[in-house]
Structure formats: C-alpha cells, structure tokens
Amino acid sequence: MEKIIVGLKRVVDYNVRVQVRSDGSGVETAGVKMSINPFDEIALEEALRIKERGEATEVVVVSIGTADAQQQLRTGLAMGADRAILVETDSPPDALTVARVFKAIVDRESADLVILGKQAIDDDNSQTGQMLAAIWDRPQATFASEVRLDGTVATVTREVDSGLETLEIDLPAVITVDLRLNEPRYVKLPDIMKAKKKPLDSIPLAELGIVAAPALGESEFKPPEGRQRGVMVEDVASLVAALKDKGLV
Amino acid sequence: MAKILIVAEHNGAALNSSTAKCVACAAQMDGAEIDIAVFGASVAEIASDAASISGVSRVLTVERAENHPAIAAILAPQIVALAANYSHVFGPSTTFGKDLMPRVAALLGVNQVSDIMSVEGDYRFKRPIYAGNAIVSVEAPADSTVVATVRTASYQAAEGGNSAPVESTTVDFDIPTHTRFVELKAAASDRPDLQSATRVVSGGRALGSEENFELIFKLADKLGAAVGSSRAAVDAGYVPPETQVGQTGQIIAPDLYIAIGISGAIQHITGIKDAGTIVAINKDEEAPIFEVADIGLVGDLFALVPELTDAL
Numbered sequence A: 001m002e003k004i005i006v007g008l009k010r011v012v013d014y015n016v017r018v019q020v021r022s023d024g025s026g027v028e029t030a031g032v033k034m035s036i037n038p039f040d041e042i043a044l045e046e047a048l049r050i051k052e053r054g055e056a057t058e059v060v061v062v063s064i065g066t067a068d069a070q071q072q073l074r075t076g077l078a079m080g081a082d083r084a085i086l087v088e089t090d091s092p093p094d095a096l097t098v099a100r101v102f103k104a105i106v107d108r109e110s111a112d113l114v115i116l117g118k119q120a121i122d123d124d125n126s127q128t129g130q131m132l133a134a135i136w137d138r139p140q141a142t143f144a145s146e147v148r149l150d151g152t153v154a155t156v157t158r159e160v161d162s163g164l165e166t167l168e169i170d171l172p173a174v175i176t177v178d179l180r181l182n183e184p185r186y187v188k189l190p191d192i193m194k195a196k197k198k199p200l201d202s203i204p205l206a207e208l209g210i211v212a213a214p215a216l217g218e219s220e221f222k223p224p225e226g227r228q229r230g231v232m233v234e235d236v237a238s239l240v241a242a243l244k245d246k247g248l249v
Numbered sequence B: 001m002a003k004i005l006i007v008a009e010h011n012g013a014a015l016n017s018s019t020a021k022c023v024a025c026a027a028q029m030d031g032a033e034i035d036i037a038v039f040g041a042s043v044a045e046i047a048s049d050a051a052s053i054s055g056v057s058r059v060l061t062v063e064r065a066e067n068h069p070a071i072a073a074i075l076a077p078q079i080v081a082l083a084a085n086y087s088h089v090f091g092p093s094t095t096f097g098k099d100l101m102p103r104v105a106a107l108l109g110v111n112q113v114s115d116i117m118s119v120e121g122d123y124r125f126k127r128p129i130y131a132g133n134a135i136v137s138v139e140a141p142a143d144s145t146v147v148a149t150v151r152t153a154s155y156q157a158a159e160g161g162n163s164a165p166v167e168s169t170t171v172d173f174d175i176p177t178h179t180r181f182v183e184l185k186a187a188a189s190d191r192p193d194l195q196s197a198t199r200v201v202s203g204g205r206a207l208g209s210e211e212n213f214e215l216i217f218k219l220a221d222k223l224g225a226a227v228g229s230s231r232a233a234v235d236a237g238y239v240p241p242e243t244q245v246g247q248t249g250q251i252i253a254p255d256l257y258i259a260i261g262i263s264g265a266i267q268h269i270t271g272i273k274d275a276g277t278i279v280a281i282n283k284d285e286e287a288p289i290f291e292v293a294d295i296g297l298v299g300d301l302f303a304l305v306p307e308l309t310d311a312l
C-alpha cells in the first residue's frame, strides 16, 4: 500500500471540564487547553505502525479547521507522519462537509486507506468516517480494536455492544478507531525539532470546490441537569436499609 | 406532519429493546406516523415483535441472505431507497445505529442529528455534546430528510399490545461485496445485557485482577443484575470491552447502578447520568463518584462487597 491518510481534529483537551457560556451561545474555548482528539492519536499511531511494518510508504495527516490546527498537525509530524495538510476555514465545518473534504483529499492523494477516530470528543458526532466511506462508495470498519493487513485486504475487529465483530474489507477503505487499538507513542524533543522541517501545506477550504452540505443550526447551549449529591451511609446494613426504602431490593 | 421510518436493531433471533426506545422518541412528535423497517435474512418473528410496539403504523420487512448479519454498506442503500417516503429516518445510538445511520445520512446528502435526548419540534432536537457536559438544541433543515440516532438511555421502551400490519418489500441495488462478515465473538453470559438490565453492578480498577472481579459477579448474580466496568478495568484485562460503561462504552439508564472501586471520571459518569439510583462504594471519601451518587459508602470493597452480597 502506498498512502494512508489520518484525520487529526483539534479539540478541547479531554482533561478540561468544559463550561457553557452564560449567554448560551456555546462552550467556552477561550484560554482552554487544546489537543489532538484522543482517538485521532490512536489512528495516527496505527498508521505509523503499519508503515513501520513496511506495509505502507507514506502517512499524511489532515486537519480541517483554523490556522491554529497547525499545532496539532506539527505534533502529528513529530509523532512520525511524513506530511501534513491543513484545510483552512474560519467557521467550524459540519460533519458532511468534513467528509467531503476528506473525499477531495483522498482523490488528490490517491489514498489507499483513511484512518479516523471513532468520534470527536467535542461534538461527539461519530459520523465522519462512515460518511466518507458512503460518498467514496468504499468499505467502512468502525470502532476498530484490531487491524490486520494482508495485501489489499484488511481484517478488522470491531468493538460492538454485543462483543467483538470481525469484518474483512477490501482496500481502499475507511477505518475508525476505538481506544483499545493501541497506546500512542510519546513525542520526544528531537522529533519536535525534526518535525519543523517536514512539509505542512495549507489549502483554503474554498479552493477545494466542495458543495457545502445543509448544516444543522445549533443554539441554546445549556449545562446538563446535574445530579444531586445524595446521602452517605455508615455501613452495609444502612445501605441495604436505604435500598429497601427505595424499593430497589 | 412527520412520517418516521425506524430501522430495527436485532441479532437475527430477537428484536433489540433499542427499537422500542426509538419509537418512544418518534412518538414525541405531534401526529407522528411511525413505520419500522426490519432488514435480515428471515425476520418473520422479529417483525411481529416490532408490530406489537404501540404507536407503530406499519412494519416493512426486507429479507435477503446478505442482510444478515447487518453490514452498513449493504443496508444503507436499501434504507435510502425506502427513505423517499419519509420525512425522518431514525436508528438507535447503539453501535449498530452509530455505524449505519451516518452512512445513510451521507447518501441522502444531509448531516445526521446524533443522540437525540429530547424532541422539541419536528425539526428541533436536544442532544448532548462534550461527553454530556453541554446540551445543545439543533435545528435540522425542514426541506430535507432528517436522519438521526436516538440516545436510548433517554427513553423508556414504548409498550407492546399493538398489532400493526407487516408488509414485505424488496429493494433492487448492486450488492457490494467489498465488506465481508467474518465472525461475532459474543460474550457467553446468562446475565442480563447492559442495555436492558434494570440493575447494573460495575467494578473498576480497584478490583485489581480478573479473579477478584468474581466479587462483582457474585453481587450481580444475587441482584439479578448485569455486570459493567470502567475503562481502567477493561484496559487491565479484568473484563471484556463490551462491559465498559461511559462516553466510549455503553450509555445506560438502569433503575439501580452500583459503582464499586470506580473513581467517577467524567467519561464514566456520562454513561450513567440517567440511572435511577446510583450507589457508590469507594475507599476514598473524596472520590468524584460520590458527587453523583444517591447513596455512598466509604470503605474497603474487599470487606464491604462480600458483606453486602451476604446481606441481600
């Protein structure tokens, strides 16, 4: 296989407890730590391992977003990606538009495999990979916890509600990854220096000639209705009594 | 008026309760007309179960060998063909629906509304984002089909007692061969499954080993409960992945949830926000799980859990 494309989305770091703006216009992102979406790090790690096994020749990381996403792409290059592409836009694009961007990049690059996260932890959409596979008319293997390659066929184990499902898919294809697929590597300082010399191309979104999808309007952001702290009991007997009280046992 | 098609989830033998939860969601729309589509190899019994869900007008069956086990690339074009007659197409936000519905949405050229938690209008819905730390209202364009997944933990399954007509139909299309089912390794368990269980007992990293997890199983069996876990417990190999509860595991809403040796990370809490009563047992009185627990007990699980199992 020649080329693997990996999506890296810039998102609020998973350790940040996000706050909804008091006027309900959105979630506060100013001054908040941003990182690569954790699933996307796993996607990149998998692509790098495939390349290191000699089963692919190039790994290209792609982000669609503002110029700030260059930071995340540089981290991806430091992890070991060969090249980065930033598709630049000021307004956060919807899932179908992102999928169409990936399709345009796949066509330009003649990619054999696209590896994405199973979901972005900001919008929690879990759509992009499936949408790309649909418009590309190629296989999808979502929520992967194991990927094996044999020439132009991938055997993918998926984490599903009822257990582990295995699919065999013909390349080119889209794989979206779950947390247990691998443990991403740490970036070392010399790699960060080296990454500065690797190519990072910026393409304005408008240049790709993408037909914008009808977006979903978002409004009235609210914090969730919180659960109240309950009572503390002293011992097992009081716990059982409390459960009996509520008619639960 | 909303005309809604719900894609049934089943395992070839029985209908999944997620389907009746989707019906409950769809029924929140005024004057909704609700049909269910059942794809599979041979689905007569499953279809009659679907027809018994109250609020359902009609059940469509689409039977062909390739439709079981479900493969998104094979089902999606068939759903798109049926969608022409509907204003909305819904599926559950289980791994089945999450895999399938975005493929349907993309073929229809629309964005998907993921994880509906409440219906505000025919085209307006509430959904959680940021692991449930924010709720947003989304407005889908009224001039195109609404494709959505339903957050099953937000809904009680619609009741039975109906007997809607069942019609069989076929869809002609080029069946892709690029995706082949190899196997499903399902956990062989006599215990209730996480999604439909009314009681769930979960264990975390504190259990320390696969052997020690027996303590959780014993308590669960005493209660007739399903067994859940934290990501740390799964990563450590104490229990299989399908037991994981949370943002990236299963989102559940049992009447009773008992968290044992689980700290209560935000990603775990996301999975249990809608539980009836949350009980936490943890040796650290500062553990965040106590902030959401209805009943908390501080102490060593290795002493408390056997004692609790005996006391029940």
Ligand SMILES: Cc1cc2nc3c(=O)[nH]c(=O)nc-3n(C[C@H](O)[C@H](O)[C@H](O)COP(=O)(O)OP(=O)(O)OC[C@H]3O[C@@H](n4cnc5c(N)ncnc54)[C@H](O)[C@@H]3O)c2cc1C
Pocket: A014, A038, A039, A121, B203, B204, B205, B206, B229, B230, B231, B232, B233, B244, B245, B246, B247, B248, B249, B250, B260, B261, B262, B263, B264, B265, B266, B267, B268, B271, B281, B282, B283, B284, B287, B299, B300, B301, B302
């Ligand atoms: C993108 C992302 C997604 C994630 N998704 C999920 C998810 O879906 N589900 C999930 O669970 N996690 C998820 N996590 C992981 C999550 O952040 C936590 O790391 C995880 O939930 C911790 O598991 P734990 O509570 O079992 O372990 P710990 O946090 O280590 O907690 C162990 C607890 O046991 C207590 N304890 C120790 N010994 C005893 C004893 N003898 N008796 C009583 N109590 C004891 C300790 O006080 C502690 O509170 C995710 C993380 C990321 C980054």
Ligand SMILES: Nc1ncnc2c1ncn2[C@@H]1O[C@H](COP(=O)(O)O)[C@@H](O)[C@H]1O
Pocket: A006, A007, A008, A009, A010, A037, A039, A040, A043, A062, A063, A064, A065, A095, A098, A115, A116, A117, A118, A119, A120, A121, A123, A124, A125, A126, A127, A128, A129
């Ligand atoms: N703006 C983006 N830039 C790069 N990759 C993205 C972007 N949006 C989504 N993705 C990829 O698609 C996956 C699923 O995202 P989502 O469908 O939004 O949950 C992410 O884990 C990324 O791999």
